[in-house]
Amino acid sequence: MLAYTVYTGTRDTTARLKALLQQAGLKVGVLNASVDTSSREDWILEQVEKGIDVLLTSLEAVKTGLNLLDFPIIAFLQTDYNVYTLQQAARRSWWTGQTQPVEVVFLGCAETAQTACLSLMASKIAASQSTSGDMPETGLDVLNQDGDSIEAALAKQLAT
Known part of the structure; x- marks a missing residue:
């Protein structure tokens, strides 16, 4: 699953989300700004090879150029106000070569x-x-x- 959170900067919630997901028995990778843009695709492939269940990241971190076929479920934990960014993020797993059905979920109360x-x-x-x-x-x-x-x-x- 690819899980998006908006709060990754000054109000970073990724550590808490990662801990909660790990308590539920899931393997979690967190893609943040410290991973150089040019090496993000390789970093993600390494995480997939390690067997992660969830890739937790911001919409901006995967905004352009990343093919995320290994994540047929996309969950938005929060969303941004930018329509273009939201649409790009929602389509990260919909590339040519995708063999699995893709599900996009928006969570909210x-x-x-x-x-x-x-x-x-x-x-x-x-x-x-x-x-x-x-x-x-x-x-x-x-x-x-x-x-x-x-x-x-x-x-x-x-x-x-």
């Missing part, structure tokens, strides 16, 4: 800022996809609602 953000991201993604001729029928589109920009709508919701 009902009636929280996180699900409000997911709903707003769904609106943005639906608009982006419809302008490119791709009408969404699955995924975040179930949360799709009309509204303002992600930041403005989220601020309004938090204020009420």
